Amino acid sequence: MRAKIQNAVSGKIDAIGLPIMALCWVSFFWGTTWLASKEGVRHMPALQLATIRQFLGGLIYVAYFILKKQPWPKGKQWRTILVLSVLNFALSNGLSTWGVKYITSGLGAIISALFPIWIIIINFFNGERIARMALFGILISFAGICVIFVDYIADFLRPDFQFGIILMTASTITWAFGILETKKKAASFNPYFSLGLQMLISSIFLFGITEAADINIPLSEIPSESWWSIIYLVIVGSVLTFIAFIYSLQHLPTEISSIYVYINPIVAMILGSIIFSEVLTHAIAIGSAVTLTGLYMVNKSIRKPKKIARG
Numbered sequence: 001m002r003a004k005i006q007n008a009v010s011g012k013i014d015a016i017g018l019p020i021m022a023l024c025w026v027s028f029f030w031g032t033t034w035l036a037s038k039e040g041v042r043h044m045p046a047l048q049l050a051t052i053r054q055f056l057g058g059l060i061y062v063a064y065f066i067l068k069k070q071p072w073p074k075g076k077q078w079r080t081i082l083v084l085s086v087l088n089f090a091l092s093n094g095l096s097t098w099g100v101k102y103i104t105s106g107l108g109a110i111i112s113a114l115f116p117i118w119i120i121i122i123n124f125f126n127g128e129r130i131a132r133m134a135l136f137g138i139l140i141s142f143a144g145i146c147v148i149f150v151d152y153i154a155d156f157l158r159p160d161f162q163f164g165i166i167l168m169t170a171s172t173i174t175w176a177f178g179i180l181e182t183k184k185k186a187a188s189f190n191p192y193f194s195l196g197l198q199m200l201i202s203s204i205f206l207f208g209i210t211e212a213a214d215i216n217i218p219l220s221e222i223p224s225e226s227w228w229s230i231i232y233l234v235i236v237g238s239v240l241t242f243i244a245f246i247y248s249l250q251h252l253p254t255e256i257s258s259i260y261v262y263i264n265p266i267v268a269m270i271l272g273s274i275i276f277s278e279v280l281t282h283a284i285a286i287g288s289a290v291t292l293t294g295l296y297m298v299n300k301s302i303r304k305p306k307k308i309a310r311g
Contacts (some may be wrong), residue, residue, distance in 0.1 A: 019251035022244035027260040030245075031267025033237040035275055036103035040229030044222050045215045045228035046098040047206055052230055053091050053097075055203035057238030061196020061261070070193050077189050081197050089202030090194060102164025102276040105170050105304035106269030110148065110288055111168040113265050116299045118176035137297030144291030152285045191246050199238065258299055264294045 040049045073081055100108040120134050155161040210216045248257045265288060273280035 012140045017247050023248040025244045025247060026241055026248060028267055029236050029241045029261035030263040032269040033233055035271055036108045036229045037100050037103040038230045041101040043226045044217060046093055046101045047210050048216045050094045050097040051203050051206040054199040056234045058199030058203060060239055063198055065193040066098060070190060073189055081194055083181055084178055087174050089198055090205045091174040092171045092178060094206055095167045097220045099164045099167030102160045105272040106278055108168050109265035109268035112172050113261050113295060115172045115176045116295060118173050120298055122176060124286045131301040132299050134301035136166035137294040140294030142293045143203060144287045148253055148284050151279060151281050165206035272298030
């Protein structure tokens, strides 16, 4: 009897422990990818870095599932994969990689974490009521962002800083659309294989854009600093952390699995101040805490949408 109880308890701990470990991995290492991107784009065109990263990451996934003889997508599944490859990777990841070239990695992480607010706004225009908690959360997050920007007032006079903010905001909006598309068109197709195909397709899309714009540099001219960043982004960011992310989503409640959203910016800000000497003042720390508090309220309200009639 004791052995049965011990096995049952051990099984439960294992079942909970591994998803929690996966969540901890996601929470920390996705925060570090902001610094890897920042280092990489210092020495090469940002969109070229995003292209190479998505190509290599996608190639690893797709090659694995080809070797495993995994069935390929069929019919409408391809449409969903194509749409998500543009929204989640070509646009969202491409724009955020470009944007972090002009702003600090910590600020980029904070702005990117605001995607639940855009989900609320998009849903409102699709006929959903904005819950009171969500409205308060949006106002609190906005107040937090204002506090953060107190230390960036002088930077707002610089066109490149303004451009970086615009790029980062646009990437957050496209990520929100991608999440809504994923929920709307959720399919039984293998999520990891789908992820790899999205990365691979987005790299082809980005390559076409960067070649047409003539911004790519020869691979031989890419310095080792950028190659190490790309290797880190591919292995840690695109492969290991995405696997951990999907695993945590599948095995943990939504309110738990979404915690990474609040931890990523903190990791990026702290490491950014240590590694790149990025400014981390009391105003930025307090503003970030306020912003993430508001974001938590928004994120919590998303789980209980209410429809309103439009006449």
